[in-house]
Amino acid sequence: MAGTAGSTGTARQLGTGLADDGGAAGNGPKTLSIIGCGKVGKTLGRLWHAQQTFQLLDVLNRSVASAQQACNFIGAGAAAASYDELRNADIYLIAAGDDQIAACCEALAASGKLNSDSIVFHCSGALSSHDLAAAGLQGAALASIHPIRSFADPQQVALHFAGTWCGSEGDAAALAVLTPAFNAIGAQAVNIKRDSKVLYHAAAVFASNYLVTLIDVASQAYVEAGLPPEIALKLIEPLLLESAANAFKLGPAAALTGPIARGDMATVRRQYQAVQQWDPQAAALYRQFELLTLELAARKNGGTSPTA
Known part of the structure; x- marks a missing residue:
């Protein structure tokens, strides 16, 4: 997932229970959008959709076709063509490759979608939530939650995700929402030191x-x-x-x-x-x-x- 996406438009279909601005209606699940929705993003999105943990709004990938494939796998969400097309979500998961996370976060921050109620997180094992600093400057709460397993086959991982350990660190406001969300799909979150994230990943190596x-x-x-x-x-x-x-x-x-x-x-x-x-x-x-x-x-x- 690059820091910017293409400009081709896509048809927008509002999901049931969503307001026109993309926010959650009533007291329903918090809304989620995924940027760089590869194997990890697709797996988590599918699990959260199945458990009705989050309401998936949009998926933004390198191409609209790739984003649509991710939505089809998850069973929810709409393919976005650019950061401008993203509706305002409560939570943004940046599931791009490590080298692209900071660039994606900067582009998201520049889009004007974030505020003090937003949560932005990634699932990298090698990077910490510090790499989401651009979102933090917009007031968003930041976190990193790393599922310690291989995602080579998303469909199989989705079937057998329960019991997966996840190294988590970040702002208290973000973890207060995300930890129960990971618990809801069977994960076991364990707190790690934010400044020791590289050493944590070296342990896995x-x-x-x-x-x-x-x-x-x-x-x-x-x-x-x-x-x-x-x-x-x-x-x-x-x-x-x-x-x-x-x-x-x-x-x-x-x-x-x-x-x-x-x-x-x-x-x-x-x-x-x-x-x-x-x-x-x-x-x-x-x-x-x-x-x-x-x-x-x-x-x-x-x-x-x-x-x-």
Whole structure:
């Protein structure tokens, strides 16, 4: 979603219960419009529409055709062709890609749609609500609520969204509305520090992306030791799954096993030397994990280092 959209007009159909200015009539659900309605926006929009949590007004995407496809998936809303076409909504979700969120927010702020009663939020894991500062200057309450899951298949995610954890931070006025809205579709919101949002996202990278990289390094080491690649993965799978299950059940310190946990540092030294001869880059990784695992083993042993 770019900071501006095309100028082609679209037919406007007011939803039931909406006033001409796009506001909610009576005491009905708050109104919502979505800017940059890709997989995340479509999924959340569909869930909120099904639960009647929000009344979807408009969807603004790079093209009217894309916006209409999103509306069709959600089952509600009208495709807007520009920021000027957006009706006044209580809440605006900017669900564009990370690199476009600030630009979209600036364009929304410049459109004159925002006031002190508005809420603007995004669902990025890497950015904080500070990146919506342009909306804040117009008086809007700001928030970031990040569902911690993959949205590769929006239809499947919509069916199985219940139980999804969401890292949330932002202004109290925004969270007072958005937290119950996410709870209504089965999410479990957990507060995080606004200024630590990048570290929060790095934690997810450690738990997901870097775990995959670690599996690849282990697989390469097995192959270097003479095993076929497909057998290497079969050896890794039970080790990884059982270790992860124990860590989640017992806690990381109690679940730790292996040479460092036993204090067998001579084995650790031999392993490091073998990895160093094979791949110095992997050896640097091994060494860093050794240092961190020594700290974990000390916690397991009540503060006593295995090297003591």
